[in-house]
Amino acid sequence: MNDAANSYAGSLNRVRPHKKEDGLAYAEELIAGFHNEGVTHSELAQRFNLGERPKKFSFELVLTDETVKFHFGLPDRIHQREFRQQVSGLYPNAEIKPVDKPFPEIEPGMYLSGGKLELNKEKYRPLRGTSGPDAFESDPLRSVLSELVGYSNEVAIVQFVFTPASRNWTDGLKLHEWSADQINDSLTYGRVNGSYFNPRLDDPSAKDLRAAEAVLNQEGKQAYYLNARFLVFASSPDIAKHHAHGIANVYSTQYHSDETGQAFIPLAFKKRGVKELARRTAAREFSYDQTALNVEELAGVVHLPGEEVDQTNIDWTRKGVGNRPPAQANRTAMPPDMRVNRDLSELGGEASAMASLS
Structure with a gap:
């Protein structure tokens, strides 16, 4: 798995949220910033320059040392800079650091259990999201994080790898x-x-x-194709299976929409299958499995926790912004349009030219 993790060409960012900021309220703005209207998933269209090859992004909940951390994976230095500006505008008290290791250290002899999440019904039926049918009234991460924490001597990973869908994704x-x-x-x-x-x-x-x-x-809505995976490494096979089952259950219940009947359905992997799943997780790979979420659906899944989440075993930041205490930090009224306000001064000539075309 270390080889797979080291093969990942993107940059991993550890984002430490602040307890007093509302991660769910601005999640749609953050997710919309990853989208690109000009992408195409057609290899033929890409060959004839009729659309851009879509980039892939990742969001991970990582449990190590009994603390849950939040990691975002960005495909290149341009998106890395845009992401930092976007987070600074939406969550001015959040702290962003590089991830020390691309994959958590696994002790010898630990047992592995895991699986993936797919949609139970047709991909066009919406899950519960931050808005739309059956929208969340409270942060679903409260239940998700309650399930993740509370286990000692374990490593758990919930990973979402997503890539922008084209304009005609509903076709x-x-x-x-x-x-x-x-x-x-x-x-x-x-x-x-x-x-x-x-x-x-x-x-x-x-x-x-x-x-x-x-x-x-x-x-007409923006959407993303998604791979959702979860892994648990534990000291016994029963503990690993029990924790993996709990993670699968909390996602299938929390995101079920009574209005549309849509839900996540967990698919368990065994033996060689779960080892391959772990390799794909470490490499942050994406493969199309007919799972597509619009912005408000993905925002319900991919966002930072805030004041509604009262768990202590969370990688909260304890720093303010500059010399001001966290409560006085100001959020920008409108985050900058990253497709226009790009600082390319530290990029090479070829990279700058490519960035200016996107």
């Missing part, structure tokens, strides 16, 4: 995939009931109609 990325329009039609068509010899078509339920409307509303 389906692969030829065999249904579009949002087709999913909407299937939900409004009604339900076939009765027997094989005497079928009948019943009207769609109120829940089906609400889900159909939510699916149709996805068109």
Whole structure:
């Protein structure tokens, strides 16, 4: 795994949130900053310069030494600088440091358990998010972090690797995939009931109609393709499995939307499969698995905790900004547009030229 971790070409940032800042309130602005409208996932379009190759980003909850840390992975120095400016504008009391090791140190003899999270239903049905149908009224990280902490002599990682989807993502990325329009039609068509010899078509339920409307509303929204993974290293196989099951359960329950029926479904890996999963986690790899989230959905998953989260085993910052105490630090009213205000002075000529084109 060390080789896989060292192969990661991006930069890892440890972000230490402040207890008095609301991580959920500004999460959508932070997530929207990772998007690029000009990307394409078509290799043919990329070959003929009809769109940009999408970059990949990562967000990780890492439990080591009984403390949960928050890591963001950025693909290059340009995005690294933009991210630091964005976080400084949205969360002026947060602290950003480089990550010391690309993967936590695992003691010999530890047992591994883990899996991945995918969507239970069609990708156009929204999960619970920061806004939209069935939006969160409180921070879901409170429950997630309660499940992560409380285990001694363990290492746990929850990782989200995401990449911007193109403008027409609701048309389906692969030829065999249904579009949002087709999913909407299937939900409004009604339900076939009765027997094989005497079928009948019943009207769609109120829940089906609400889900159909939510699916149709996805068109035109920014979105990201996502890989979600979780790993637990523990001193016994039973403890590792129990903790991994708890992590899977808290994500499947917290993000379930009563309005659309969408939820995360955990898929457990065993033996060789979980070792390969650990390698992909260490390398921050991305592979398309039909999981797509819009900005408000991803913001519900990828954000920093704040004052609603009262756990002590969190990597909170204890520093203010400059000479001012944290409570007096000001948040910018509008974060800078990173696609325009780019400082390229420390980049080489080729990198500067490429940046100016994006």
